[in-house]
Amino acid sequence: MVKNNCTIKLGGEAGQGVESSGMGFAKAIARAGLYIFGVQDYMSRIRGGHNWYQIRVHTRPLYAHETSVHLLLAFDERTVHDHSAELVKGGGVLYDDGLKVDQSSLSAMDLIPMPMPLLKIAEEVGGNKLMMNTAAVAAAAGICEFDLSYVEQVIRDNFGRRKGSEIADRNIRVANHAYEEARKRYAHLFEWKLEPIPGAPRRMVINGNQALGLGTLAAGCKMVSGYPMTPASTLLEFLAGQARKFGLVVRQTEDEISGILHCIGAAHAGVRAMSCTSGGGFSLMVESLSLAGSTETPVVIVLAQRPGPATGLPTRTGQEDLLFALHAGHGEFPRAVLAPGTIEQCFYHMARAFNIAEKYQMPVIVMTDNFLANSIRSVEKEAFDFAAIARSIDRGALILPHEEDKVTQATAEGYRRYELTENGISLRIPPGHPNAVYSVAGEEHTPEGFIDWEETAHNRNLMMNKRMKKLTLCAEEDMGVYEFYGPEDAETTLLCWGSSYGPVREAVDVLNSNGMRVNMLHFVDIHPLHWDAVGEVLDRCHTVVAVEGNFSAQFSRWLTMNTGRRPDAKITRFDGRPLNPDFIAAELHKALIRV
Amino acid sequence: MVKNNCTIKLGGEAGQGVESSGMGFAKAIARAGLYIFGVQDYMSRIRGGHNWYQIRVHTRPLYAHETSVHLLLAFDERTVHDHSAELVKGGGVLYDDGLKVDQSSLSAMDLIPMPMPLLKIAEEVGGNKLMMNTAAVAAAAGICEFDLSYVEQVIRDNFGRRKGSEIADRNIRVANHAYEEARKRYAHLFEWKLEPIPGAPRRMVINGNQALGLGTLAAGCKMVSGYPMTPASTLLEFLAGQARKFGLVVRQTEDEISGILHCIGAAHAGVRAMSCTSGGGFSLMVESLSLAGSTETPVVIVLAQRPGPATGLPTRTGQEDLLFALHAGHGEFPRAVLAPGTIEQCFYHMARAFNIAEKYQMPVIVMTDNFLANSIRSVEKEAFDFAAIARSIDRGALILPHEEDKVTQATAEGYRRYELTENGISLRIPPGHPNAVYSVAGEEHTPEGFIDWEETAHNRNLMMNKRMKKLTLCAEEDMGVYEFYGPEDAETTLLCWGSSYGPVREAVDVLNSNGMRVNMLHFVDIHPLHWDAVGEVLDRCHTVVAVEGNFSAQFSRWLTMNTGRRPDAKITRFDGRPLNPDFIAAELHKALIRV
Amino acid sequence: MAAPVTLTMKDLQSPVEPTWCPGCGDFGILNAVKRAMIQLKLPPHQVIYFSGIGCGSKLPDYVRANGFNSLHGRPVPLAQGFRLAHHDMKVVVVDGDGDSYGIGGNHWLHIMRRNPDITHIVQDNMVYGLTKGQYAPTSMKGYVSTTSPEGTIEYPVNPIAIALAAGATFVARGFSGDPKHLADLIAKGMEHKGYALIDVFQPCVIFNRVNTYDWFRERVYKLEDEPGYDPHDLNKAWEKAHEWGERIPIGLFYVNEETPTLEEQIPALAQKPLYQQDIPPPVEMLEGLKEIFV
Amino acid sequence: MAAPVTLTMKDLQSPVEPTWCPGCGDFGILNAVKRAMIQLKLPPHQVIYFSGIGCGSKLPDYVRANGFNSLHGRPVPLAQGFRLAHHDMKVVVVDGDGDSYGIGGNHWLHIMRRNPDITHIVQDNMVYGLTKGQYAPTSMKGYVSTTSPEGTIEYPVNPIAIALAAGATFVARGFSGDPKHLADLIAKGMEHKGYALIDVFQPCVIFNRVNTYDWFRERVYKLEDEPGYDPHDLNKAWEKAHEWGERIPIGLFYVNEETPTLEEQIPALAQKPLYQQDIPPPVEMLEGLKEIFV
Numbered sequence A, B: 001m002v003k004n005n006c007t008i009k010l011g012g013e014a015g016q017g018v019e020s021s022g023m024g025f026a027k028a029i030a031r032a033g034l035y036i037f038g039v040q041d042y043m044s045r046i047r048g049g050h051n052w053y054q055i056r057v058h059t060r061p062l063y064a065h066e067t068s069v070h071l072l073l074a075f076d077e078r079t080v081h082d083h084s085a086e087l088v089k090g091g092g093v094l095y096d097d098g099l100k101v102d103q104s105s106l107s108a109m110d111l112i113p114m115p116m117p118l119l120k121i122a123e124e125v126g127g128n129k130l131m132m133n134t135a136a137v138a139a140a141a142g143i144c145e146f147d148l149s150y151v152e153q154v155i156r157d158n159f160g161r162r163k164g165s166e167i168a169d170r171n172i173r174v175a176n177h178a179y180e181e182a183r184k185r186y187a188h189l190f191e192w193k194l195e196p197i198p199g200a201p202r203r204m205v206i207n208g209n210q211a212l213g214l215g216t217l218a219a220g221c222k223m224v225s226g227y228p229m230t231p232a233s234t235l236l237e238f239l240a241g242q243a244r245k246f247g248l249v250v251r252q253t254e255d256e257i258s259g260i261l262h263c264i265g266a267a268h269a270g271v272r273a274m275s276c277t278s279g280g281g282f283s284l285m286v287e288s289l290s291l292a293g294s295t296e297t298p299v300v301i302v303l304a305q306r307p308g309p310a311t312g313l314p315t316r317t318g319q320e321d322l323l324f325a326l327h328a329g330h331g332e333f334p335r336a337v338l339a340p341g342t343i344e345q346c347f348y349h350m351a352r353a354f355n356i357a358e359k360y361q362m363p364v365i366v367m368t369d370n371f372l373a374n375s376i377r378s379v380e381k382e383a384f385d386f387a388a389i390a391r392s393i394d395r396g397a398l399i400l401p402h403e404e405d406k407v408t409q410a411t412a413e414g415y416r417r418y419e420l421t422e423n424g425i426s427l428r429i430p431p432g433h434p435n436a437v438y439s440v441a442g443e444e445h446t447p448e449g450f451i452d453w454e455e456t457a458h459n460r461n462l463m464m465n466k467r468m469k470k471l472t473l474c475a476e477e478d479m480g481v482y483e484f485y486g487p488e489d490a491e492t493t494l495l496c497w498g499s500s501y502g503p504v505r506e507a508v509d510v511l512n513s514n515g516m517r518v519n520m521l522h523f524v525d526i527h528p529l530h531w532d533a534v535g536e537v538l539d540r541c542h543t544v545v546a547v548e549g550n551f552s553a554q555f556s557r558w559l560t561m562n563t564g565r566r567p568d569a570k571i572t573r574f575d576g577r578p579l580n581p582d583f584i585a586a587e588l589h590k591a592l593i594r595v
Numbered sequence C, D: 001m002a003a004p005v006t007l008t009m010k011d012l013q014s015p016v017e018p019t020w021c022p023g024c025g026d027f028g029i030l031n032a033v034k035r036a037m038i039q040l041k042l043p044p045h046q047v048i049y050f051s052g053i054g055c056g057s058k059l060p061d062y063v064r065a066n067g068f069n070s071l072h073g074r075p076v077p078l079a080q081g082f083r084l085a086h087h088d089m090k091v092v093v094v095d096g097d098g099d100s101y102g103i104g105g106n107h108w109l110h111i112m113r114r115n116p117d118i119t120h121i122v123q124d125n126m127v128y129g130l131t132k133g134q135y136a137p138t139s140m141k142g143y144v145s146t147t148s149p150e151g152t153i154e155y156p157v158n159p160i161a162i163a164l165a166a167g168a169t170f171v172a173r174g175f176s177g178d179p180k181h182l183a184d185l186i187a188k189g190m191e192h193k194g195y196a197l198i199d200v201f202q203p204c205v206i207f208n209r210v211n212t213y214d215w216f217r218e219r220v221y222k223l224e225d226e227p228g229y230d231p232h233d234l235n236k237a238w239e240k241a242h243e244w245g246e247r248i249p250i251g252l253f254y255v256n257e258e259t260p261t262l263e264e265q266i267p268a269l270a271q272k273p274l275y276q277q278d279i280p281p282p283v284e285m286l287e288g289l290k291e292i293f294v
């Protein structure tokens, strides 16, 4: 018997409730004090096709999914067909007995067919065939001998409040029935079990977009505007749902150009502002990004990547937009690029992005991707320290126009929006006070903010240097977040960024447990960086292997551009699927042969 | 006396005719068989402000301007004020005697004040004060003892046809009068002379945009669409002017997004298509660029750079958009980037861009800038070999739908737009023939062109590899244009790209004549390149100094990214002014100290 | 390449199965589009469908004809470029309310005043289907969605009124619940020499629980059944464009046959389609250009 | 920060000299804008001008007030973002026909249906001035320019008709040759609660040799002088919007005081402007969010 270490996969058509069932089951398991990691796969269609949801369970915190599955919960025949090969020996395939499944071929693969009268239970006990999902999840619980009360809690949460407890009660009856039946039939055949950890704290089950949303709220962002685009939409939607409560203005604009410009406008008024999109929408924003750079307006953009080019693979994942984000926009101007790797990092670095944006009065791009945005993990509540974020808020050289005394004092000798200073940062007083009436321009401007209509070389040099030197300070004072994981004296270092954190970290564990000496070097901070320092970090590494979710190993190219150092090998994946520990381990062996 | 080696500068307000006068004078000088190089400077306003036009003259072909001026033709007082310091000792300042000019301070600078009754001559002899410009140019000719008949020819060309010869005659009378008067008064004081070269061939006086326009026509481009933006507008306008004659469709679209999409649409139909813009407009095109990459549609984009960020210095020059152009657009897809350095190169590489685009079925970006677009040179007529371009036309694997037999033959076993092939290039049959009915998609697609709605990993890998491997072939077969100029055994190599060709080349001459051993390594081809070969080329260089018109030395960063090799020093200019030989020479001394 | 004498639904069958939800209004549009091709005897190779990104924009894959599934909001300029290069092909844009009334609104505004011979079918389900149910530019005020949890606060775009104001020469509205009537409108639009807008009420059975088949069926009536309605009267069309509530008109609001098309006004297209013209131009002609510069 | 009792032209004098050509119609607009501020007793710090890129878009530098010279075609969304963040400021967009009827047309289409309290002055010179004379979206058919050497083949945008169709609640046209009348229109627009479009005939004395001061003077007449004209009648306004030729109306075409503004409908703005609200939210409130996830 294997306790609390397995993967359960649900599969079916879009519209069959794969995601909601999976999410509910994951929540129930997490409430039992177990750690989960959930990842999903869906298609660009609303009904039909094939979606799946995979939940990995363990007693330690998880950072990635595995490829092997122990229990497959099939909502349709295709699921059995497509995913049986992923099951380990002894794994179970649970499905409604109305589906046509070739049991003998499952048995031939050493798998256990587990047909169940799910529809029948739903109809007969619950009086509604829609309760089949409840039956399925409960049956899975029964097979794992998992305490059903956790599933019941989730049912109550979902149905109890909404439509009166009657529906909840009926679902719970269905659940009990299916649970008992499945346990009776199959529990004794199935090796993997789930057992609650007594006294474990209640943990959050949360995905990357939600963590970004919490970070956004925690940072005091008050203007969110954007245009829906997978996988960024759910962030916009989450914040739209919180707008009334937190006094936000959330706008769905006519396009992404308008989305980012709403933010620049609001930021110019002194409000923290954020727009979120994916690559296609970001493409449309880049002219305005350049405007933010020129006018030194602090805005935050979440770039949730998905594979391109063009519409590409709209519901899959990839890390293909790094070099684009780093160089997007005409002309040269300062920006920062951050790429959180975990859900906790999503939370903290999202909030931090607003501080960097305001401190250096420049745009900040926070890069995630479909994998990070949508995969869920159980995370300790304390891991999200709102109080710490509140304390860390740094609005830089900002005085708001209604802070009358401060303005009066600061403007005693006049006010120039783009005053030339030692470090390039000028006092920012948003319009509204009689002592700070001014005009700004995306055209090259004077320290007062007027268009320098003579376009003089002198003023130009001053302004370019002023803007660009903010990067130097930023690199020194605020950037440089990277993390080593694994043995210090590793022979091989897996170099990665952003969402690859989880898969690479888990790969390190796997590889070291297999006798290799491998560690991970992960970067959240991409730009600006103190490259000499990075070079020194790299010097501490032996063989460096870049691991990236794109074709050309973009981060490693960025690194080469800035340090001259080239990785010894590369592991890339660009098929739209997330990296995972097994894939990395397998590819590493091939890569090392090539070195 | 110095013969045929001097620089004449005209200055005045926008609307005073500085450009047209300068252009006319340059043309007259070129017709006399001399080589000219003309560069201009203007402001983002239609009247007033300060514009200038500078003509350098020599008996050998010129590639750049110099900073020192010999004769200043001042249309207003500000010109005298702003530019006197640029004059060499003994230089002359020619101006209407109605202007308030402090003669003594000019004399104190060893300059020759040359007041002339230009307005009076225009009014009294020509009967129209607008003829002052004619008087001014003729007076300049007189001072240089340049044969007036060349100026007269240009006057005839400009006025003779348009409004009847009366105006031309009157202008010519004005010219003669001013010429004689100026010669009488000042020719004996002024050292620099212009003397026609007998029997010299008639050369074209042409700028970069015009050369691009000729290249576009020569290549058989039939669809030009774009939105006006300095410094690309004059290319669009030139082609609009040729539309009827050459059977082009030229469209001014509602924005740049539409401009590039018109081209993609036309190219999909099998027509060569081009859009031109500057950085801001290019920013708006990048989403569609990604579409062209995904659908393998051959389009050509001229990116005429100007300094950013945002509206930046709209009438100045810079090379700031290289890394942006190289990485623009979400997702990874093939593209080529070419950056011609001279007017001849503008012509040839523009035409070549269409071949590359069609051969590899991908977008090609041709990068110029305000300096190259607007500066004029005298170029031999033979240097533009239309017949050679006609011979070189290569449409790649294209069969047009009305080539019925060819289509029938090629589609005997069916047709798949994105057929997987050895080299990644598929047969392209634009829609229209019953045997090749198909759908294409910016979403990841099957070989047939349908959306791969299952977004399978297998198809994705095939398609990504198919598209990206076109770059390998392209780098090998069609790319790699670079040029060394100067001594092979140079101690210092000035590394440059695009429009810096001229200034760097002339700097090499200056530096070597001053006893240094310097050469130039100039790249027209930026991407894709066979980087091992480039690395070998670099290995032949000793000290490498990057010379670029931007803040961060972008090309050298690109080179480092691809080869790991970093330049030993950098000379950058980002004040909106073109590089010039004097600037480069001066900066090189400083740069070498730092090495 | 003459049209076959008869064309059947089978000839227009694509190998690709629609991915739309059962009951989706897009099926009706697909059906109507095929019927229109049959009605006009338009063989697959003489038609091209440009679409954007959205549920409905997958249509080109589902009818045997040429197609181009492009970017969200961008089929309109793409189609114009194609049309100017190949003006003996029937060019149809089929896209979502998000495409042409939302992100691509500017292209729409400007195609209307150019009047190229392009038929434009907008799948107006008053919601963003493919991105899972956010409100659309045509969503009715107060419409509740994930991005408007308390109901939209913007007034919906009135496509008919805007088309009239922007100079469209053929302005119609259909209902995908009546594919026969719709097919007829589409065929008329395809026959119209110039830009033809056909806004189509297309129920999204998943996300739009307000504007359902029933909702439309209770309200729509046909302008051609309206005694004395003359689609040549711009002011009358304007009034009808504002009719919304108990009764909502479908059919042809306005048509103007007098306006020349864009293509007719371009000299380069007088002889033959651009793609058929020889390149490069004769070298002597090119050589002549040098005279401008000497 | 109460308004000073009197405000004079001198108070609104910017240190920057206009770079416009002598005689340019933009001077009349600048003058009118200042007059309107004086009329409404709006001190410089309580007004902000958002502009695009073009000759006229340099206006913000030439009046003492807050300003933002942005990107070609983009002041409209920028102004909306600002206005939502600071809704006790008078927000004015002033941009070219190329900005809002050309490249930025989609933003224009959508601001109108949102009705934020923003005044929008379009410098309609029917040409692209700053880029040296290409035709504009409002150029009359057949207009000859560098990019239309044989005359444009597109029908001009009719801004008044489109504004009416798109739901603008205040639609007016002025003439920069009559800055007093224009000032009055601008002041009315600024007082109007909601989006106000003021399309301004602005002669470009350099590039537009067709639509000159004289051309306009011979044609324009004031709607307020038209007996019985009621700007509350949408259909009448629609008819007037199409009057073009011998007689061209200026003045207020249409106004609708009933429609709520965008700002009024956003709960977050009920108490005080967004920029004045404390950040971050109380930590306890934030902590409460965790309950969604456990």
Ligand SMILES: Cc1ncc(C[n+]2csc(CCOP(=O)(O)OP(=O)(O)O)c2C)c(N)n1
Binding pocket: A227, A228, A229, A230, A256, A280, A281, A284, A311, C053, C054, C055, C056, C057, C071, C072, C095, C096, C097, C098, C099, C100, C123, C125, C127, C128, C129, C130, C131, C136
């Ligand atoms: C530039 C860009 N922004 C956003 C998206 C995401 N997106 C895809 S379809 C769509 C809207 C779908 O609505 P609609 O156009 O009405 O079509 P429907 O699905 O309703 O048929 C959006 C926002 C995108 N693909 N590209």
Ligand SMILES: Cc1ncc(C[n+]2csc(CCOP(=O)(O)OP(=O)(O)O)c2C)c(N)n1
Binding pocket: B227, B228, B229, B230, B256, B280, B281, B284, B311, D053, D054, D055, D056, D057, D071, D072, D095, D096, D097, D098, D099, D100, D123, D125, D127, D128, D129, D130, D131, D136
């Ligand atoms: C994205 C982009 N495209 C093009 C331009 C170039 N551009 C600057 S102003 C302008 C048009 C000017 O016309 P209009 O808006 O009518 O203003 P006007 O000069 O007539 O006042 C253009 C095309 C630009 N700045 N940005």
Ligand code: SF4
Binding pocket: A046, A047, C019, C020, C021, C023, C024, C025, C026, C055, C056, C125, C129, C130, C203, C204, C205, C206, C207
């Ligand atoms: S989501 Fe709506 S529009 Fe999309 S396919 Fe389903 S029913 Fe049709």
Ligand code: SF4
Binding pocket: B046, B047, D019, D020, D021, D023, D024, D025, D026, D055, D056, D125, D129, D130, D203, D204, D205, D206, D207
């Ligand atoms: S070019 Fe025209 S619009 Fe521009 S400043 Fe001059 S007159 Fe005014």
Ligand SMILES: [Mg+2]
Binding pocket: C054, C096, C097, C098, C123, C124, C125, C126, C127, C128, C129, C136
């Ligand atoms: Mg829709």
Ligand SMILES: [Mg+2]
Binding pocket: D054, D096, D097, D098, D123, D124, D125, D126, D127, D128, D129, D136
């Ligand atoms: Mg204009």
